[in-house]
Amino acid sequence: MSVNVVQFVLIVLLAGFRAADQYSTQLFPFQHALMCWLVGIILGDPNTGLVVGGTIQLMSMGAAGLGGSSAPDYGMAGMVATVLACVTGSSDISVGLAVGVAVAMLYVQLDVIFKIYNSWVFKVIRGYCVKREYSKMLASFFLSHVYLFLQGALPMALVLAFGQGAIDSVLAIMPEWFTTGLSVAAGILPVTGFAMLLTFMPVNKFYAFLIVGYVLSAYLGLTVLPVALLGGAAAVEYFRLKSSEGAAPAVATSTANGGELEDE
Numbered sequence: 216m217s218v219n220v221v222q223f224v225l226i227v228l229l230a231g232f233r234a235a236d237q238y239s240t241q242l243f244p245f246q247h248a249l250m251c252w253l254v255g256i257i258l259g260d261p262n263t264g265l266v267v268g269g270t271i272q273l274m275s276m277g278a279a280g281l282g283g284s285s286a287p288d289y290g291m292a293g294m295v296a297t298v299l300a301c302v303t304g305s306s307d308i309s310v311g312l313a314v315g316v317a318v319a320m321l322y323v324q325l326d327v328i329f330k331i332y333n334s335w336v337f338k339v340i341r342g343y344c345v346k347r348e349y350s351k352m353l354a355s356f357f358l359s360h361v362y363l364f365l366q367g368a369l370p371m372a373l374v375l376a377f378g379q380g381a382i383d384s385v386l387a388i389m390p391e392w393f394t395t396g397l398s399v400a401a402g403i404l405p406v407t408g409f410a411m412l413l414t415f416m417p418v419n420k421f422y423a424f425l426i427v428g429y430v431l432s433a434y435l436g437l438t439v440l441p442v443a444l445l446g447g448a449a450a451v452e453y454f455r456l457k458s459s460e461g462a463a464p465a466v467a468t469s470t471a472n473g474g475e476l477e478d479e
Contacts, residue, residue, distance in 0.1 A: 218258070218302065223375050225257050226298065227368045233290055234367025235360050248272045251293040258301040267297045273409065291367065295374050325366050333359050424449065 218226075229250065237244050248268030255264020271293035336358045343352035418425065428446060431437045 218298075218375055222257050223372075226254055226294070226375060227372045229253060229257070230291065230294055230371035231364040231368030233294070234288075235363040237290075238363055239360055245275070245290070247275060247290045247293045250290055251297045254294050254297040255301065258298070260301045263300050264297045267300055268293050271296065291370065294371065298371075298374060329359075329362055329366060332362055 233243065233250050236242055243249060248265065248271070251268025251271065252261055252264040255261040255267075258264075271289050274292075275289035336355065339358070340352050340355045343349070343355060424446065427449075428442055431442050431445065
């Protein structure tokens, strides 16, 4: 499959908009599955977009740039992986994910450059504010948006322009053991994302629920939706139980105090 001019332009614009949206409008922040699905629609293969997007969404669940730190751009990784999977026509998305994750790691460096660049933009805006040139101050805000758009659009344009030939050449020289390893890694990465997410949760306190969920999924073969519904029901009952336990001592204390007053 080849990418025509209209598809090229639409995907590049979508990549640029997604990058700028994360720091500005935030209409679709961290909606990697949605963006990959849109890329799949543009390329005529929305199913592949959903598969890649769902995988990337799981990989990124425990990763976030907190406190000003820079994190890999898994959204870009998913879009690149979707493009490569659709262009090569392969049912195995591991190669696309491997290249996409490499592009996501490159984003860490680009994000550091953006934050340095943004400090200069802040000085420009402050200078216009001191001079009371408010129209220029307002216009200067968009300097950051321009960089963010290019930060997303340019890598995608390079992948679309040179990716197919480069990927075909790489696939031709890749040994079978290496592609098998990529397939295994693609299966491990979502689990790694879940493991990172669990580090932020009170696992030691609620490990029994994890065991129940594992049994339901691994041994009974339930999918995510029924397990989530059972987990939601258990959470509601647990909340009700804890709420009633917290209210009972208060009633008992009030009764005890009343008894003391009567004795007096």
